[in-house]
Amino acid sequence: xxxxxxxxxxxxKPSQTLSLTCTVSGGSISSGSYYWSWxxxxxxKGLEWIGRIYTSGSTNYNPSLKSRVTISVDTxxxxxxxxxxxxxxxxxxxxxxxxxxxxxxxxxxxxxxxxTVTVSS
Amino acid sequence: xxxxxxxASVSGSPGQSITISCTGTSSDVGGYNYVSWYQQxxxxxxxxxxxxxxxxxxxxxxxxxxxxSGNTASLTISGLQAEDEADYYCSSYTSSSTLYVVFGGGTxxxxx
Numbered sequence: 001x002x003x004x005x006x007x008x009x010x011x012x013k014p015s016q017t018l019s020l021t022c023t024v025s026g027g028s029i030s031s032g033s034y035y036w037s038w039x040x041x042x043x044x045k046g047l048e049w050i051g052r053i054y055t056s057g058s059t060n061y062n063p064s065l066k067s068r069v070t071i072s073v074d075t076x077x078x079x080x081x082x083x084x085x086x087x088x089x090x091x092x093x094x095x096x097x098x099x100x101x102x103x104x105x106x107x108x109x110x111x112x113x114x115x116t117v118t119v120s121s
Numbered sequence: 122x123x124x125x126x127x128x129a130s131v132s133g134s135p136g137q138s139i140t141i142s143c144t145g146t147s148s149d150v151g152g153y154n155y156v157s158w159y160q161q162x163x164x165x166x167x168x169x170x171x172x173x174x175x176x177x178x179x180x181x182x183x184x185x186x187x188x189x190s191g192n193t194a195s196l197t198i199s200g201l202q203a204e205d206e207a208d209y210y211c212s213s214y215t216s217s218s219t220l221y222v223v224f225g226g227g228t229x230x231x232x233x
Contacts, residue, residue: 037222039167046210046224046226047159047167047212047227049212049221049222051221052222060220060221061219061221062221062222063219063221096167102155102172104155104214105154105155105173106173107159107169107171108157108159108167108169109169109172109178111166111167111168114166
């Protein structure tokens with residue numbers, strides 16, 4: 001079965017770019033009609049959808065983050081990535097990657113375990 | 122402030138039924154039959170429980186059911202069990218400016 005694993009630095013300095021990668025195992029990132037998302041959760045708070053990408057390269061982003069976010073996919077490595085620029089302490093959170101199904105409906109049915117990113121000097 | 126409004130907490134005794142509401146607008150919950158619900162235990166990743174308002178993924182207990190009326194969606198859990206104690210989040214597509222996904226603020230379910 002498909003599994004997702006986030007990886008990347010746990011500590012990022014303010015104003016720098018946060019970079020995370022999600023590795024897909026147990027299946028091809030290109031198979032099926034799936035999309036690949038990033039979601040984050042500050043400690044003790046709720047979930048925030050960051051954005052998603054299809055293997056075609058088509059993306060959708062949360063408007064509140066759109067100016068700072070880039071999500072990309074590397075099908076040869078079975079990975080997709082998140083870049084969030086100009087980070088501040090408000091970007092400190094657990095970051096999850098997830099697989100979604102359905103162009104408009106559906107949901108996110110496979111999640112990574114999450115990785116904690118702290119923004120601090 | 123979350124785009125979708127959920128009660129901060131609900132509680133129930135084992136065996137009882139509870140309902141968690143999720144209120145949005147005509148641009149999200151009311152405009153699409155694309156509401157989903159996630160369960161999250163402490164320190165764990167969320168788990169999809171309901172999609173497209175009332176559909177259960179394979180493996181999810183039929184004690185969980187979803188519905189929608191107007192701009193409010195609901196998750197009902199019947200026959201409450203101790204393992205149901207968790208945070209629950211609703212989500213929906215929204216087209217208020219561009220197409221994206223919004224979550225509710227989450228509801229803490231306590232099984233008494």
